Amino acid sequence: xxxxxxxxxxxxxxxxxxxxxxxxxxxxxIALLSPTKSWAMPMQTLDDQQGKTLLVFSRHLYPHKDMExxxxxxxxxxxxxxxxxxxxxxxxxxDGVAELTEAGWLSKSPQAQLETVKALAGKPFFEKxxxxxxxxxxxxxxxxxxxxxxxxxGDAGYxxxxxxxxxxxxxxxxxxxxxxxxx
Amino acid sequence: xxxxxxxxxxxxxxxSVVVIIGSGAxxxxxxxxxxxxxxxVVLLEAGGLHEPGDFIADEWPSFQQLAWxxxxxxxxDWRVARDFPNLPAxxxxxxxxxxxxxxxxxxxxxxxEFRARSTYGDLKGAQLLxxxxxxxxxxxxxxxxxxxxxxxxxxxLPGLPGNNNxxxxxxxxxxxxxxxxxxxxxxxxxxxxDGRTHCMQRGFCFQGCRYSAKWSTLYTEIPRxxxxxxxxxxxxxxxxxxxxxxxxKVSGVVYFDNGKEQRQKARIVAVAGNSIETPRLLLNxxxxxxxTGLANSSDQVGRNYMRHTTGSVWGVxxxxxxxxxxxxxxxxxxxxxxxxxxxxxxxxxxxxxxxLGPSFxxxxxxxxxxxxxxxxxxxxxxxMAGMWIVGEDMPRATNRVTINGGVKDQLxxxxxxxxxxxxxxxxxxxxxxxxxxxxxxNAAGATRTYRTPPYPSTHNLGTARxxxxxxxxxxxxxxxxxxxxxxxxxxxxxxxxxxxxxxxxTIVTLAIRQAxxxxxxxxxxxx
Numbered sequence: 001x002x003x004x005x006x007x008x009x010x011x012x013x014x015x016x017x018x019x020x021x022x023x024x025x026x027x028x029x030i031a032l033l034s035p036t037k038s039w040a041m042p043m044q045t046l047d048d049q050q051g052k053t054l055l056v057f058s059r060h061l062y063p064h065k066d067m068e069x070x071x072x073x074x075x076x077x078x079x080x081x082x083x084x085x086x087x088x089x090x091x092x093x094x095d096g097v098a099e100l101t102e103a104g105w106l107s108k109s110p111q112a113q114l115e116t117v118k119a120l121a122g123k124p125f126f127e128k129x130x131x132x133x134x135x136x137x138x139x140x141x142x143x144x145x146x147x148x149x150x151x152x153x154g155d156a157g158y159x160x161x162x163x164x165x166x167x168x169x170x171x172x173x174x175x176x177x178x179x180x181x182x183x
Numbered sequence: 184x185x186x187x188x189x190x191x192x193x194x195x196x197x198x199s200v201v202v203i204i205g206s207g208a209x210x211x212x213x214x215x216x217x218x219x220x221x222x223x224v225v226l227l228e229a230g231g232l233h234e235p236g237d238f239i240a241d242e243w244p245s246f247q248q249l250a251w252x253x254x255x256x257x258x259x260d261w262r263v264a265r266d267f268p269n270l271p272a273x274x275x276x277x278x279x280x281x282x283x284x285x286x287x288x289x290x291x292x293x294x295x296e297f298r299a300r301s302t303y304g305d306l307k308g309a310q311l312l313x314x315x316x317x318x319x320x321x322x323x324x325x326x327x328x329x330x331x332x333x334x335x336x337x338x339x340l341p342g343l344p345g346n347n348n349x350x351x352x353x354x355x356x357x358x359x360x361x362x363x364x365x366x367x368x369x370x371x372x373x374x375x376x377d378g379r380t381h382c383m384q385r386g387f388c389f390q391g392c393r394y395s396a397k398w399s400t401l402y403t404e405i406p407r408x409x410x411x412x413x414x415x416x417x418x419x420x421x422x423x424x425x426x427x428x429x430x431x432k433v434s435g436v437v438y439f440d441n442g443k444e445q446r447q448k449a450r451i452v453a454v455a456g457n458s459i460e461t462p463r464l465l466l467n468x469x470x471x472x473x474x475t476g477l478a479n480s481s482d483q484v485g486r487n488y489m490r491h492t493t494g495s496v497w498g499v500x501x502x503x504x505x506x507x508x509x510x511x512x513x514x515x516x517x518x519x520x521x522x523x524x525x526x527x528x529x530x531x532x533x534x535x536x537x538x539l540g541p542s543f544x545x546x547x548x549x550x551x552x553x554x555x556x557x558x559x560x561x562x563x564x565x566x567m568a569g570m571w572i573v574g575e576d577m578p579r580a581t582n583r584v585t586i587n588g589g590v591k592d593q594l595x596x597x598x599x600x601x602x603x604x605x606x607x608x609x610x611x612x613x614x615x616x617x618x619x620x621x622x623x624x625n626a627a628g629a630t631r632t633y634r635t636p637p638y639p640s641t642h643n644l645g646t647a648r649x650x651x652x653x654x655x656x657x658x659x660x661x662x663x664x665x666x667x668x669x670x671x672x673x674x675x676x677x678x679x680x681x682x683x684x685x686x687x688x689t690i691v692t693l694a695i696r697q698a699x700x701x702x703x704x705x706x707x708x709x710x
Contacts, residue, residue, distance in 0.1 A: 134546060138546075139541075147561070148503070148564065150386075151540070152241060154240065154386055156383065157383025158346075159384040163344075163386075166347045168502045169350045169354040172345050172364075177365070178373055179373075181381045
């Protein structure tokens, strides 16, 4: 679940840029969750270009072809929040992005971009983005919808909502399984 | 909430009480069993109180709520040291301990597993030892534990109904020629019983059972003990030290309560902090009399740390499985759970269904992984089935919990370091188990399979082990310290060997038996 916590401190420090985009799939599971096809995410401390670079970098780390940019934006959101809290993290990210910008990374072909990412594997900037992305990208409602995972919708239980509904394999015999309670 | 309002509280200077450290399967059960016998108990739990209404149906937020995340360090050749350098174990810091998080698998040890040394021989690089108890001696207590917990397929209770993940396991297992596949023996209500409803197949077993259908001391033993008026629960009470008197008997404990140091006197202290915190506490309680730590004349406190040979296999199919729907672990193949050295290793292993959400699958299926291969696996999520290996790993004196003097936790207490190196037997068993898992899913029609290395350990054992001779272990056949008569260990640290079964049932069984012993010893004024 992603909740944007706006505190007075956050407002005052909100010198950051904006990350924005449009949904790729007008009628996908994400579109069903979203009121409009456009999305925008203000940042606390990173600027437009830094946000964009980190988003594209995250896409290379975890290249889900059909996953909306809006979900990758959640990685940038968490990196931005970490940077706002800790100057050392901000420096690490800013320096890492600056290096990429100097090399004209955003304008390169996806293949060339990926080569650069591979060359950075294991280094502090790469690890900071990767270790954040592996949590942020996969721990939110939009990602759950993308993967077909029930998430909190399963809280009440699947006992009458398909816990054993697959029919492409035979049902195990009663001796190996057990009765479904009727209440 | 009413259930946890203490009916009686005990004074800090009351030295007639039994102080129990840790409220999980061991500590919580011991506390209630003693309270039912009229023994006064102060139950100290480092974690906070989180009841089923508070549980969170989301993996990472739930982890933050329930898991032990206080600083620990990790060394050794196991991959956990590299991938999770501060998280050797996924266990709990909450009232109810790891019995809030566990999946419910409840199997008795086999007869030969209590005689591991005699059965397997003396493996080089391992310190195998026979337990000082036998299956015959444990059997009546196993029966009482099974009745207490409500284990499916015992006492006339039916098995749980198999979910989609189980269907994949069963289809593959039977096609591959295995005959011992079922939804297993689980401490999860298949029907309404014990004042709790039946399983609703949420699949958030690891995040705490919203319906209290899965047995946990949180909503069974602890409230029942409190209701007797003989049990006082203090949550948010992190014990930092066990104290002793001039005669070398334990006299009480020091604990932090909201950052403030408190002292509680005790007639008896029972330590049940799980197998990392228990040795840490004993070692950190060193004094001029006991300069290598409490209960440690044998130098075995912290040693012989075991966590089972684990690992996972995931199978990807052409059609959806939705493995997350329904119980996380009600499915088992027991055919390889036997001692058969012709396979190339001693001891055996269980294969149990497991499911994770995308959050934890991404974190654990290939730690540190990234790129197109990683996402290809994740993109198959809806069509994935999963199983977990639980095998007997070898006790090694060099696998141990020690104090990392250079690192202190948020309370200023030196932290535990967990060191683990796989024994060759562990590696051979794991390789065999990976192949078995792959065989099962391929037989069911999987198009791809994945092997996953061991997660931060959910089974943690052996660090204050039982032994017949004091020089070989820390406690006797009743979990009583060889060195100090009024000091007991009541969690999985007692395990002499790990066996191949999930440990909770045996921990509860030992606690029931230990309560009987402690009460009798108190009655006879022997302790």
